[in-house]
Amino acid sequence: MDKLDLILLELKEIKDNQEKMQSDMTALRTDNRGVHRKLDMLMQTTAINIEDITMLKAK
Numbered sequence: 001m002d003k004l005d006l007i008l009l010e011l012k013e014i015k016d017n018q019e020k021m022q023s024d025m026t027a028l029r030t031d032n033r034g035v036h037r038k039l040d041m042l043m044q045t046t047a048i049n050i051e052d053i054t055m056l057k058a059k
Contacts, residue, residue, distance in 0.1 A: 001009075
């Protein structure tokens with residue numbers, strides 16, 4: 001193998017790693033969206049429960 005072959009091999013490895021990182025980042029974004037949806041649902045439920053507790057205390 002000459003230097004050009006080694007450089008091309010390194011470039012291919014870099015490209016492969018970039019593609020894997022991009023795939024991992026996409027998966028993390030998807031996971032993040034799911035977590036944010038769950039947090040939003042928890043916040044809404046908590047707010048509703050606080051309102052219910054406040055109404056019960058007022059009675």
